[in-house]
Amino acid sequence: MFAKRLIALVVLAALLLALVPVAAQSPVDVKMWIAFTDNRLDWAQQKAAYFNTVFPQYNVTVEGYANYEELFNATALASEQGALPAIVQYFEVASQNALDSGYFKPIADALGDRTEVNGLAVNLDDFIGPVAAYYTIDGKFNSMPWNASSAIMFSNMNILKAAGVDTPPATWADVEATCEMVMAMDGAPEFCFTWPNHGWFFEQWLAQQNAVYANNDNGRADRATEVAFNNAAGVALLTWLRDMKDKGYLYYSGAQGGDSWATVDQAFQSQQTAMAVYSSSDTAIYTDTGRQNGYEVVASFMPYNQDAEGGWTGNLIGGASLWLVDGLSTEVEDGALTWLTWLNNTENAAEWHQITGYLPIRLSSVDLLNTDGWYDAIAANGPSQVWMDLQIVQDAQGSNWFEGNPNFRVAADQLAGSQQTAATAGALLGNFPGIRNIVTQAIDTMLLTDGADAQAILDAAVAEANVTLEEYNALNAE
Amino acid sequence: MASTPLLITLATTLIGAGLIAYVFRNLGYNVLLGGVLGGVAGALGTLFFMLPVNFCMFAPDPEARYTIELADQIFGLIMIVLGLLMTLWPLRWWAIWWSRRNDPQYATQQVQQGLFKSRFLPFVFLAPTLIILALFLYYPSLDTFRLSTLLARLDSQRTAFVCVDNFTRLVNDTGYFGVVGTTLMISLAIVAIGLVLSLLIATMAYQPLKGARIYRTLLIWPYAISPAVAGIIFLLLFNPTGGIMNYFLNGLFGIKIGWLNDPAAAPWAVIVASVWKSMGFNVLFYIAGLQNVPKDLQEAAAIDGANAIQRFRHVVIPLLSPITFFLVITNITYAFFDTFGTIDYLTGGGPVGSTTTLMYQVYELGIVNKDLGKAAAQSIILFAMVIGLTIVQFRTQGRRVNYGA
Structure with missing residues (x-):
């Protein structure tokens, strides 16, 4: 009995001694x-x-x-x-x-x-x-800036050179022309071009065409109260993507938002597609994976709409x-x-x-x-x-x-080459993550529905986004 | 029109008084007492739902965010009727039970007395469960009702009262009816395909084969896997570019199916994954059911000249019908409420919303879009469906489910 008590006391003392200095x-x-x-x-x-x-x-x-x-x-x-x-x-x-x-x-x-x-x-x-x-x-x-990137394009130069293309294409039309050559050659990959259906890329392509995403100078002059992405720039983008898909050039995995990155990694790194628009955040992985697997990866500017007024205005971070x-x-x-x-x-x-x-x-x-x-x-x-x-x-x-x-x-x-405009500053917008989902769903509908009309789809998306934005502002704005 | 709430309460008081007075008269009790009890019950029934929302659908408030339309008023009336049912029906039931309490014809079985000497001891033992239920189930459920009348966002501390707009706006929402249609389509396919396949497999697994026990055990394994893991397994199988499913389809037939990016094919990916996942459960019950099909009936049918298929069709299937019914109910519940994990990992509700079920929609609204109010309203609609299914299950269980011969 005494021994047990002694042991208990010793254990207790040891515990206390261990705890106190910590x-x-x-x-x-x-x-x-x-x-x-x-x-x-x-x-x-x-x-x-x-x-x-x-x-x-x-x-x-x-x-x-x-x-x-x-x-x-x-x-x-x-x-x-x-x-x-x-x-x-x-x-x-x-x-x-x-x-x-x-x-x-x-x-x-x-x-x-x-x-x-x-x-x-x-x-x-x-x-x-x-x-x-x-x-x-x-x-x-x-906040403290940390990871800042821009949207760029990675090209598998082994495929492009085999098709007779020496430099990555710069415009939407060039991409299409390149894809025509790539898909026509012997041993063509399954697809030619892909991108993650993440809202960020839609925003990049809008900014390139100097089109704003929301009113009040993209929410920078005053709190944004309405979105505006059903403009000509948005319609042009959706139409082009659909066209690329109809021609069999575009690979669209069906994954949206955060899930979409991995599907593009997989398609590009298994060489099933020749070009991928992506974030510069993964330049190291894309370049390194290419080197390890024997294909050359070249990064280039994100392709832009050659028909937009003023051509390429700029990209956002x-x-x-x-x-x-x-x-x-x-x-x-x-x-x-x-x-x-x-x-x-x-x-x-x-x-x-x-x-x-x-x-x-x-x-x-x-x-x-x-x-x-x-x-x-x-x-x-x-x-x-x-x-x-x-x-x-x-x-x-x-x-x-x-x-x-x-x-x-x-x-x-x-x-560095981008002009500073309201469009390339990027939107400051309430419930932006929620509105991004509406945009990726609109692109999803555009690509996967028969007889889809870009203007009608974007109009519906804007109407839906405006409801959520109004509700967000009603609760959050003074 | 500030008196509209008063008028409504008065009217329901009279209705309650009249109905219960009529019941009391038929039972030979004091009509006045019935009238008073019924009146109180009628008023309480109305106030039960109307006080929390302050009769908002009958009393316009120009300051508020909501506007009142016909749909809101109809919704209000339905709430009042529900409230009345909740008070008047038990009152009627209680009155009838009271009148028969000494009638040996209706005497219920003597309930066996518990062993607890103290009145409080049972509650002490129940307390841990009750506290957990209250904290994690009852309180959140009640809070859902509160949220469903608000414009409330996960990213804002403030809220605004919107009456029953979160419910009534769904009437004009074609997207919502699309989701209902998708849910019904996917659920129907899961139940039908799941049960037919399970019965076939159970019949085969029931054959007296060598190692049948091992085989049966293996069949039940998928049931032990979580829906999310099932989703990941099938995401790998169905992957459009690198998946083994398309590899085989391409090798055998030269086709590739956009399992995850074709709105016509994606629901089938979800259905296949969900059926596979619930198969073990169904097979388990069918094997148990088959073991209870009397051999003598089968032999009698065989002697009468029925071949194996005829015996299966006319003897086994009818005898299994109670189990089939039970499985239909549990599988509908599964298809409605437990496929969320599979859908989330496999398709994320897409493409083009083709796999967005009611349950997934609640998640998308509430967590992804942070719209707590609308999500709460839609989850209450789902809650009503569970109650409906449960009532069907309870009412039919005693009568039709018959495990014996």
Whole structure:
């Protein structure tokens, strides 16, 4: 009996001793939710692990969700339950929702007058133009930019060259002409062209034709109250896509939104299609997969409508930014700001660009990659395993990054060549994610219904979108 | 017209009073007492549904977001009638039961007394279940009713009252009727194909073969798989470019079917996946049913010269009809409510909405489009359908389901 009690006491004492120091020294938990489950999640987690060794007072953990849409829903549900993390990645079209939701605190407000956190320089002026323009309102950063991309096209040059085409097509008409040649040759792939039926590409193609998506200058001059994508630009796009499908050139998987990316990856990487319009976010994977499987992948500007007035006006950025949750304790908020600042430092932004294809969002990162010394600089900054394992990075050591990897400069060049108009600024719109679903469903109907009329389909989609927008604004606008 | 609610309550009070007074007269009770009880019940029945919505469909409010149309008023009347049924019918039933309580002709079986000495002890044991039910089932259900009268979004803290617009706008919504049609079509196919195939397989599995037990066990496995996993399995099988289904079809017949991007083919992908998924359950019940078909009846039919097919058609199938009926009900419930996971992973409701069922539509509205109010209204319609199915199941169970010979 006595022995048992003694054992119990000893165990209890041991437990207390084990708990007390942990409670006293445990690092501050900083949770971040992001919408990736692939090597981008690995990268972020590896970066967080390194950050935690440099700043042992913090414990940054990164959790991945399947796609933007799912993370967006999970955040809304978590806020109902008061279970939000410290940082959430919101995709660009959810910016209006993020502002209205009240979940988040503008980064600029959290920073206040500080120019550095925990000894790290913040330097918000260093962000490249299109990124700064998208994520600021009146020059004030609401969220921390992170992954910014543009829509570009990947071409399988082995197929194109076999068909007698040396450079990727630039316009819709060129794409069609190329497809005619590709599909006519012996050993033609099953399809010629594909793209993910994700609302973002419709927005890109509208912006290229200098057509706005919503009223009030795309919601930038004042809160958007009506959408306007049933314009000539929208009709031209739907008509062209349908035409491409009728001719047997276009592969459409039937998957929409977040589900659509993987179906395009599969078709392009199994060489069942020659060209794919896609996000520059996957330039690294597309280029690398081609090299490993013996076909050359060339990135080019997103093809545009040659019949549009003024030709190509420009493209808009996409991607997502990191939002700081409101109402955090000072320690957690400082930890989150420290982590965000470090994650976006020159070397990390360059590394992030190299392992994905997202834009190098810092001017200093672009400068760094244009020198021969980029490799050593990144290697000295706690590089990730993902980066070290990437063959194209190792191969480019000791030379100018962009010269050896022209695919990686296409998105930045496309944005640099874009005119700044209301259309190419991108729409700021309430319930934008919901309206995107209406648009992808309209395209789905256009491609899969007999005798579909583009104007009628878009008119119906606009009417449906306007109802949801009116309801959203009724509840959220002052 | 501020007095419209008062008039309606008064009118239903009178109706209730009249009806119950009539019942009481026939039973030989005090007519006045019946009138009073009926009046109270009538008023309560009306107020049960009308107070929460403040008689909105009968009292226009120029400030509000909603407008009142004929459909809203008809909907209001239906709610009042339902409320009256909910109070007056039990009252009538209770009065009749009271009048017969001492009549040996209607004496119910003596209910066996429980073993609990204390009145409270049973509730202590029930409490964990009741608390969980109340928190996770009853409260959310009640909240759904509240939400269904609101313009409410998952991305906004504010809400606006819209009366019963979330229900009545569906009357003019051709898209909604399309979804109803899709649901009925897919459900009918799942039930019909599922039951016919299950019966055939059960008949074969019931044959006295070597290793029949292993074979039967394997048949039941798909039932243990979650609908979402079934969706993923069939997503791989039916994939238009890399799927094994089209690989074989192409090799054998030179055709490729757009299982996931052809609105004519996609529902069949969902149907095949769902039938496969529920097959084990159906086969299990049919094998049990076949074991209960009396051998002597079969032998008698054989002696009378009926061949195997005739015996199956005229002896086995009729004897299995109670089980078939039970399976029809459970399979309809399955097709309506449990195919969500399969649809979500396989087709996501597409292409062109060809696999959007009522259940999937609720998810799309509420979670994807964040429109909680409309989603709540549509889920209440689904809820009403479950109640209808359950009533059918309960009322027929005692009479027709007969497992023995």
